Amino acid sequence: MSAHASTPARVTIPTLAQKKAAGEPIAMVTAYDYPGAQIAEAAGADVVLVGDSGAMTVLGYDSTVPVTVDEMLMLTRAVRRGLSNPMLVGDLPFGSYEASDGDAVRTAQRFVKEAGCDAVKIERGGATVARARAIVDAGIPVMGHVGLTPQSVNALGGYRSQGRTAEAALHVARDAAALQEAGCFALVFEAIPSEATAAIVPGLEIPVIGIGAGPAADGQVLVFHDLLGIYGGHAARFVKRYADLRTAMVEGVAAYVDDVRSGGYPAAEHSYAMEPGEAERLRDLLAE
Structure with missing residues (x-):
């Protein structure tokens, strides 16, 4: 392990804000089980996301859409048991928060109470901004997610890069600003052109974690099974393989x-x- 790959103290929201202010990149990785969490911990990750991508990488679904709250809670509890220092963020699955503020708050509360999450993540701008505000008002930190939002893959017409024109990138910027205004402590930018990220990030006060969004983001995230070469399915353009464990x-x-x-x-x-x-x-x- 690199001498720099260490997280000496528990990572908190102020920790991430300090890293952004200091220009220190934030390293986030997904994990879906106890051994994966232990590996992320030992490797010195700052943030561990139990992403709904686990629907595909460990549960065998064709997309993230079918995964249930109970399935996500099971995965998240396992990760919690393997973590000490990294911040733990749980992905709220499709259909668990969109209908009303009440649904959003109740689901987020389950992730905190039953799985020990430090924060939750929700996708999209638009109506999701109100849901983010409601969860934040209930005392639960929220990470937003804009650009390519896998839960909306059908509406987006597939897994495609978002913000490739000036107008489309402006839409991403407005969603990001609205989520920041709603109280989100950080954002994920997924599959957004590097130039758009570089133009948008300086106007935001909260950390931006990129996945296929170029080097201008304040940090990066990759799926555990993608970066280690475990998942046998399609790998997105932005995935870098750091090992070939599946072979x-x-x-x-x-x-x-x-x-x-x-x-x-x-x-x-x-x-x-x-x-x-x-x-x-x-x-x-x-x-x-």
Whole structure:
């Protein structure tokens, strides 16, 4: 692990604000289970997001839309048990907060009370701004998310970069400003052209975490299974592979399967033995 990859104290909202002010990049990563959380902790991540991307990477759905609140809470509780220092943010799934402020607050409260989240994340501007304000007013920190919002993939016409024209980028900027005004402590910019991010971020007071939004963001986030090469599905343009664990995992399990079928496993060193004479006594007892 790099000497710089350490998080000496618990990360809080003021910590992130200080990092933005100091020009110190924020490192956020997704995680969906206890071992993933432990890895993010050991690697020194600042923020761990239990993203609804877990619907695809660990639960096998075709998109993020079908995942339920209970499924997300299960994943988030597991991550909480593996974290000490990084801030924990839970993604509110599609259909759990859009209908009313009351729904939004109740769902956010469950993520704090039942899963131990430090904050929650919701997608889009527009009507979502009111939901963000309601959750913040209820005392729960909110991270916003603009640009490509996977929960709205059908309305957006697919997983496409957003803000590619000046007018479209202005819409992103207005959503971002509205979410900031609603009280969000940070924003995720997803699949937004680098030039748009560079133009918008200086006008915002809160940290912006980019995913496919270029280097001008205040920090970056990638999906755990994407950056480690575990997920076998389509990888977005912005994904950088830092390892190829899926190949290593398949090779390891295949070697085990071959060993079992050839009789090479288990060997004597993988087995337990009875005390001297006990096996013979057992045979005698079974024969009676």
